[in-house]
Amino acid sequence: GAVVSQHPSWVICKSGTSVKIECRSLDFQATTMFWYRQFPKQSLMLMATSNEGSKATYEQGVEKDKFLINHASLTLSTLTVTSAHPEDSSFYICSARRQVPYEQYFGPGTRLTVT
Amino acid sequence: EDQVTQSPEALRLQEGESSSLNCSYTVSGLRGLFWYRQDPGKGPEFLFTLYSAGEEKEKERLKATLTKKESFLHITAPKPEDSATYLCAVQGGWGDYKLSFGAGTTVTVRA
Numbered sequence: 001g002a003v004v005s006q007h008p009s010w011v012i013c014k015s016g017t018s019v020k021i022e023c024r025s026l027d028f029q030a031t032t033m034f035w036y037r038q039f040p041k042q043s044l045m046l047m048a049t050s051n052e053g054s055k056a057t058y059e060q061g062v063e064k065d066k067f068l069i070n071h072a073s074l075t076l077s078t079l080t081v082t083s084a085h086p087e088d089s090s091f092y093i094c095s096a097r098r099q100v101p102y103e104q105y106f107g108p109g110t111r112l113t114v115t
Numbered sequence: 116e117d118q119v120t121q122s123p124e125a126l127r128l129q130e131g132e133s134s135s136l137n138c139s140y141t142v143s144g145l146r147g148l149f150w151y152r153q154d155p156g157k158g159p160e161f162l163f164t165l166y167s168a169g170e171e172k173e174k175e176r177l178k179a180t181l182t183k184k185e186s187f188l189h190i191t192a193p194k195p196e197d198s199a200t201y202l203c204a205v206q207g208g209w210g211d212y213k214l215s216f217g218a219g220t221t222v223t224v225r226a
């Protein structure tokens with residue numbers, strides 16, 4: 001199957017600082033990547049859709065100035081949490097969509113803790 | 116708006132006790148129905164994509180089927196390592212092709 005990686009797998013940062021999470025599709029090109037957030041014992045919540053070479057599309061209620069997304073190439077998307085606060089602590093998961101076959105693969109997730 | 120409902124919420128099985136998980140959906144123009152497995156603290160692992168009613172796919176002890184309104188994930192003779200949360204998602208045919216997820220079914224298989 002296709003492989004999607006995320007880095008880092010976990011990060012602890014202080015309130016007010018920024019954190020960048022990388023998402024890479026290792027063995028296929030992805031024109032579209034997605035960023036999700038997951039709270040304990042809940043399903044995935046889509047934050048934004050990232051298209052290579054264009055601006056991300058954010059879901060309603062997601063602050064685009066706080067969660068900066070850049071899809072720099074066909075294999076890399078980044079999520080930057082700016083001026084992080086404790087309420088931003090969560091499990092962030094990216095996914096990448098492969099065209100042939102038409103399937104969507106997820107990364108292993110990044111656990112963010114803001115102190 | 117696409118909607119996905121999974122049942123039951125939780126399922127406890129004895130090793131070897133086969134069972135089925137249900138995923139009911141409403142979507143405008145189904146582009147695909149996806150099954151994922153998620154272990155605690157990890158991202159979802161892709162299992163299957165089903166595209167049209169009547170389609171079936173198998174992988175080891177898992178078999179997924181699709182009708183026009185629901186999908187089933189059958190677990191045959193489960194083992195403890197099949198314990199996980201199983202997520203169902205649909206992708207509609209309009210707009211930006213986002214996945215709409217169900218809440219998941221948490222399966223626990225006891226030895």
